Amino acid sequence: MSNAFEEFRARRESGNTRVLDTESLAIKRFFALDKQVYADGALSTREKELLGLVARLVLRCNDCVDYHLERCVEEGVKRAELDEAMSVAMMVGGSIVIPHARHAAKSIEYLLRDA
Amino acid sequence: MSNAFEEFRARRESGNTRVLDTESLAIKRFFALDKQVYADGALSTREKELLGLVARLVLRCNDCVDYHLERCVEEGVKRAELDEAMSVAMMVGGSIVIPHARHAAKSIEYLLRDA
Amino acid sequence: MSNAFEEFRARRESGNTRVLDTESLAIKRFFALDKQVYADGALSTREKELLGLVARLVLRCNDCVDYHLERCVEEGVKRAELDEAMSVAMMVGGSIVIPHARHAAKSIEYLLRDA
Amino acid sequence: MSNAFEEFRARRESGNTRVLDTESLAIKRFFALDKQVYADGALSTREKELLGLVARLVLRCNDCVDYHLERCVEEGVKRAELDEAMSVAMMVGGSIVIPHARHAAKSIEYLLRDA
């Protein structure tokens, strides 16, 4: 069991509720657009989630990485594919990405524990 | 009660003490200059703290965000103003800023709990 | 005369035309939202343009800096205010921001040439 | 004709020659590894080049964007797919990515001029 991943899920949910409890229409629209971007289109949702994952890895945000890892797994992306996506992120982003790859590897283990 | 915010305060204070316990004059001067920059001038301290907040959000540093949120609240910045500053930061910095907006929303709730 | 600034204006306009000549609804909506964020609200457009300027400076993008400098000047921001905004950006973002401050100073000179 | 793209090609080639004219084995190995990462594997070269493109867009490097755009086009990626990849990069990386999207749109126009 990875308490870290469940803590992320809880933190994300309660945090989003707080952020969206706002008068700012721009924030609400930003969140709405953030969902639409990953919809099936010329590229599939699966492909876009992989793009999102690599973008988050090179920008080095663990919570964002966890979110896209979960979405990738839901879209059927396999462990070997996730590892190769990570290898691209490491190459582009450098060894500074490694701590996030360590975090990701732990999350992947949790997400695929019954696979 | 937000233990997270009080933990930040304690971590910041003990950390600054350690950093400033140094022979390096450059570090001491850097810290001194970091205070002077936010002084009232052509722009008010309140305006500069808002600038500092948005700069920290797009550079994605929770401890820095917490510090400027506290200073903004001390300068009388309102919740709706903080939210709009966050909307600018999200737009400029992208969805990678969202986890920091979630963190900020929790800190704002704590800082304004008696408001 | 700053040819550099006029070149930026031309590059921005022709580039935006190309980017928006797309089937991607997400891109069109992203551009639309990017305008709405700076509308008068709890914070004024003037204040938000200053926030945008500092965000662009610490993220170190000359074209973005030029755009917000122009908008700030349109909103009546004065030279001394722009300089103080730059001092906040330098302090937060470090000496790596200086080349962009040099670029900005040249653009400000051009934008305020008749002031 | 886009002289800008041809200038990038020439700058890249002469620059790589200079960088690789070195005693540093680490630099040579880094360049070699940078090629291997995009080889067909669990993910296809086409998929990895798209990942590389988005990583470069959010890290905001025009020369890198141009390189991966060229590789994507060689791998048969279509304009609509490139646009959707850009929409993901914008959403994750924010409006600070827009100047690089403008640059990319110009390069795409050149690369697909006979398509």
Next chain:
Amino acid sequence: MSNAFEEFRARRESGNTRVLDTESLAIKRFFALDKQVYADGALSTREKELLGLVARLVLRCNDCVDYHLERCVEEGVKRAELDEAMSVAMMVGGSIVIPHARHAAKSIEYLLRDA
């Protein structure tokens, strides 16, 4: 005693094991190259570890900072030298580096506790 530093060591070791438990040859080679880069050469290992430390500080990654602090101390770098390296990182990277300097100061205290 700094539990934080020991927790980093454990997290790093278990994380690296997970990351390297992969079919991706690129990831394994990336890790191997990451060691070779710091070998004695035209610059000494000690000098390269200091370079690595400052690079990690300006890129703002605490786990990476901890790793290079430990390596620097193993190479005989003194407290006053570490402080001056930090002053360069602060100056280049700005006040956004300060929270990482606070983290580093705590790790240094732990690493040099018997010195």
Next chain:
Amino acid sequence: MSNAFEEFRARRESGNTRVLDTESLAIKRFFALDKQVYADGALSTREKELLGLVARLVLRCNDCVDYHLERCVEEGVKRAELDEAMSVAMMVGGSIVIPHARHAAKSIEYLLRDA
């Protein structure tokens, strides 16, 4: 001859003059401190300039890289040492650093043309 390097020198000088033509005491102090940081101390100026160079490379700013390359050469740093510093920057910062390594290699060629 590298006109690019001489153009950088001219751009830097005229730009600094403009930036320092300001009422902002904070900007003047920031520039003054930026010089003091590299003074001989526990670490030598030569060592600090190398630290500055690598920090600029991983933060990816060509003008800053050029400045520190010039200073390193003035301090007697050799080509092989510069190359190893670049290898550390590439490893930490990833392939996104390569275009800046290409730029640096050209500047080094110019700076060492009579060596």
